[in-house]
Amino acid sequence: MxxxxxxxxxxxxxxxxxxxxxxxxxxxxxxxxxxxxxxxxxxxxxxxxxxxxxxxxxxxxxxxxxxxxxxxxxxxxxxxxxxxxxxxxxxxxxxxxxxxxxxxxxxxxxxxxxxxxxxxxxxxxxxxxxxxxxxxxxxxxxxxxxxxxxxxxxxxxxxxxxxxxxxxxxxxxxxxxxxxxxxxxxxxxxxxxxxxxxxxxxxxxxxxxxxxxxxxxxxxxxxxxxxxxxxxxDPPLPAGPVAPLLKGRTVAVARDAAFCFIYPANLDTLQALGARLVFFSPLADEPVPPCDAVWLPGGYPELHGAALANSHTCRESLAVHVGAAKPVWAECGGMMVLFDAVVDAEGHRHDGWGVLPGAVRMQKRLAALGPHRLPLPAGELRGHTFHYSVCDTSLQPAARTVPARARVVSDGEALYAQGSVRASYFHTWFASSPEAAASLFLPEALA
Known part of the structure; x- marks a missing residue:
């Protein structure tokens, strides 16, 4: 009613x-x-x-x-x-x-x-x-x-x-x-x-x-x-149950002042998929907790370049995670820190975590803004992009997002893939396709 x-x-x-x-x-x-x-x-x-x-x-x-x-x-x-x-x-x-x-x-x-x-x-x-x-x-x-x-x-x-x-x-x-x-x-x-x-x-x-x-x-x-x-x-329309595609799996989520762009609904979706969530702070140099997959959300790594460059424990534990071919999903700010360097708006270069080749550079003007969708084999994720940095990398995009507005002329945001790492400027709304969201955290979906 x-x-x-x-x-x-x-x-x-x-x-x-x-x-x-x-x-x-x-x-x-x-x-x-x-x-x-x-x-x-x-x-x-x-x-x-x-x-x-x-x-x-x-x-x-x-x-x-x-x-x-x-x-x-x-x-x-x-x-x-x-x-x-x-x-x-x-x-x-x-x-x-x-x-x-x-x-x-x-x-x-x-x-x-x-x-x-x-x-x-x-x-x-x-x-x-x-x-x-x-x-x-x-x-x-x-x-x-x-x-x-x-x-x-x-x-x-x-x-x-x-x-x-x-x-x-x-x-x-x-x-x-x-x-x-x-x-x-x-x-x-x-x-x-x-x-x-x-x-x-x-x-x-x-x-x-x-x-x-x-x-x-x-x-x-x-x-x-x-x-x-x-x-x-009005009451909600009947909805089908979410398949427990992440049942028995632990997803570690970075969460602090540098990684704070987290929709509460995304956490709810991961839990509905059956995932157990644990949190860690790269700014506090906490190691990646024991887990099956890692999510690095967006935020402000450019404001914390020195601290993140010195978070050796976190960086080394993430390298071990990646070396074990365990999934990493990194979006926007979470992706930025994975490159070799982050150059802030004042031109200061900070060491990144060296997981991906290249550097990101902050600029004074907006680089991209707007709603996008990301077609994946498991379904289509909706979300948006909003960033001031640009990426210089030798990696070739494995896929690209599609602007939601047909009249927008854009190549979309690149989805980079290297080993078990998937990264993009694209901010995802997991609930738009729980199946596609789950695929970002499943090793079998990375093949």
């Missing part, structure tokens, strides 16, 4: 408007009041979910009508609605950006849209942006608009007065103004927000943001007021 729960999708006209701050502050405000809050991130992003997880105290899953699929999103939203008092979904980029966009997700599941607009350098145009976001597409479920980074009370009054009536005669609902304040600014770097766990004052920043939001109309809404955003979430 369907499950009912207040829900809101926090969107914006563009990136950098403060969506994550507002979404995390809203979640933190209600979680702090003892309510059960579940949060999700629209799109393939790894970084914003760290902040949403800190705010809610629960794992944060991604929702993407292409990468994760409508059925997966439907199942996760329904499960959240069964347990939660409030669901907060953070959008991606601008409301209508991407294929599919946050607007597509909002309309598919009838999630009311809360538009966050950075109003720091505008007055009347605020009304035009709010009007456009609400009425650009017919039938958009709407919660209201919140002004962010506002100079003061007078500025807020100007912004509220700029709102205009729509075709149905009602103005976009004003949900208040959040004043500019460095105390709850979330720091950024080249791939997006800094991971929350790296900042000792991360929770203090969220509490400061929650306090600022509590003074707005949005922050003062109680559960009775939030009930106007109640959504009926």
């Amino acid at each position: 369907s499950a009912r729960c207040p829900a809101v999708l926090v969107a914006a006209p563009a990136s950098g408007q403060g969506k994550t701050t507002v979404a995390a502050a809203l979640a933190r405000l209600h979680a702090r009041a003892g309510r059960r809050v579940r949060a999700f991130k629209c799109g393939p992003d790894f970084l914003d979910p760290h902040w949403l997880a800190l705010a809610t105290g629960h794992p944060v899953h991604n929702l993407d009508l292409w990468m994760t699929g409508e059925a997966d999103a439907r199942e996760r939203l329904h499960a959240a609605a069964v347990d939660a008092d409030l669901i907060v979904v953070e959008g991606v980029m601008g409301l209508f950006d991407g294929e599919p966009s946050a607007a597509d997700l909002a309309q598919r599941f009838q999630l009311p849209v809360l538009a966050v607009i950075d109003a720091s350098a505008m007055a009347g145009t605020f009304g035009a942006l709010a009007f456009g976001l609400q009425h650009f597409r017919a039938g958009m479920p709407w919660a209201g608009v919140l002004a962010n980074r506002v100079a003061g009370e007078r500025h807020a009054q100007m912004l509220e007065s700029a709102l205009r009536d729509g075709p149905e005669g009602s103005a976009s609902a004003w949900l208040g103004a959040v004043l500019r304040d460095e105390r709850f600014t979330l720091p950024e770097r080249h791939l997006g927000l800094t991971v929350a766990s790296e900042l000792p004052d991360a929770m203090a920043r969220l509490d400061a943001a929650a306090h600022a939001l509590s003074t707005t109309e949005l922050g003062q809404m109680d559960m009775a007021a939030l009930s106007r955003w109640t959504v009926d979430f």
Whole structure:
């Protein structure tokens, strides 16, 4: 049967408007009041979910009508609605950006849209942006608009007065103004927000943001007021069981500040396949635990070049693992460290682990971005690519990913294969094909 729960999708006209701050502050405000809050991130992003997880105290899953699929999103939203008092979904980029966009997700599941607009350098145009976001597409479920980074009370009054009536005669609902304040600014770097766990004052920043939001109309809404955003979430469609293709096998997963791009759903998929998971930290120079296969996820090896170059115990144990012809799946940052060298953005060369020949070099501009799929003999994996480095290697690609968007001109990302190692810039969503995901960790699939 369907499950009912207040829900809101926090969107914006563009990136950098403060969506994550507002979404995390809203979640933190209600979680702090003892309510059960579940949060999700629209799109393939790894970084914003760290902040949403800190705010809610629960794992944060991604929702993407292409990468994760409508059925997966439907199942996760329904499960959240069964347990939660409030669901907060953070959008991606601008409301209508991407294929599919946050607007597509909002309309598919009838999630009311809360538009966050950075109003720091505008007055009347605020009304035009709010009007456009609400009425650009017919039938958009709407919660209201919140002004962010506002100079003061007078500025807020100007912004509220700029709102205009729509075709149905009602103005976009004003949900208040959040004043500019460095105390709850979330720091950024080249791939997006800094991971929350790296900042000792991360929770203090969220509490400061929650306090600022509590003074707005949005922050003062109680559960009775939030009930106007109640959504009926349909039950999930019946799904077949996942074959235990990894039963009896142990998969060692690198997990620390250098290897932190891990979808919780990927861990769930490995466990559903029957794998036992163990974790280790290359940054702490921990050896690869006894295992049948290794997963090196993406992250920030370029920020930890010296430490990883000196992680001799980890490096040597991985060499033993590879020498025993045991599988290694390395994606993006996990692949970078396997080469002979990593050259950071300042041109400093750091020794890699020498598993693969060549070097990767960071550059100032983005090298690749977008949804991709990887056809494998066992099935097709969906995922995405997002990186600033380029790879210089003598290895020839064993396969290539295919951009999801037909009009994108790209050779796709290379899949490198050497011995028992498979590596690519491609970030995989294991649940898109558990059989194909399992093949990355099975020695018989490497032949």
